[in-house]
């Protein structure tokens with residue numbers, strides 16, 4: 001977590017306050033009842049979002065300083081991220097911030113919220129999911145159907161993930177998209193997930209999977225997006241350990 005994320009949240013908060021101010025003080029464009037009604041609804045909605053944003057700023061600050069945040073605040077912050085993240089991206093755009101940077105801050109905050117819960121799951125209830133682009137592009141073995149097709153040649157991180165699977169007894173799937181990811185979740189029925197992917201896919205995955213904790217691990221893309229990617233295996237292992 002970092003100060004720039006709090007800066008974006010604060011920018012959003014002040015933008016909303018400014019909008020409320022404009023809505024209240026700009027003369028009514030017309031005297032029609034319907035306009036007055038929508039203006040009132042919009043003002044109430046903006047007030048609710050501003051209070052919610054303020055509460056999220058407070059929660060992030062508490063977590064940042066390693067202080068205890070009440071459970072309801074953590075829950076509310078999770079919901080805020082899922083529902084209002086597009087607003088944060090929009091605010092980041094206003095400040096010309098890199099989208100991935102904001103998404104990384106989201107992942108950091110999500111992981112902090114999950115780790116604070118100090119979950120204790122059985123290995124069989126944990127699913128590690130990684131994208132297909134982790135597999136070496138010249139490999140002929142189809143690991144999305146069955147990961148055991150991997151020959152463990154060491155040319156890509158699929159080999160390392162299999163070693164983690166053997167070491168901890170967790171479930172492991174290599175998926176080529178959202179549909180396969182959803183199928184894997186349906187099949188394994190995990191109680192927690194360690195998701196490896198790029199920032200964009202992790203944001204959409206976190207928005208899809210709301211009912212169970214997800215620890216996000218951002219992949220590395222030395223060859224550009226979606227080809228021969230890699231992952232910090234130590235980070236994946238730490239994520240697994242944090243759920244056990």
Ligand code: SF4
Pocket residue numbers: 135136139140141143149150151152153154155156157158159
């Ligand atoms: S480690 Fe497995 S998936 Fe990766 S290149 Fe070797 S055989 Fe293919």
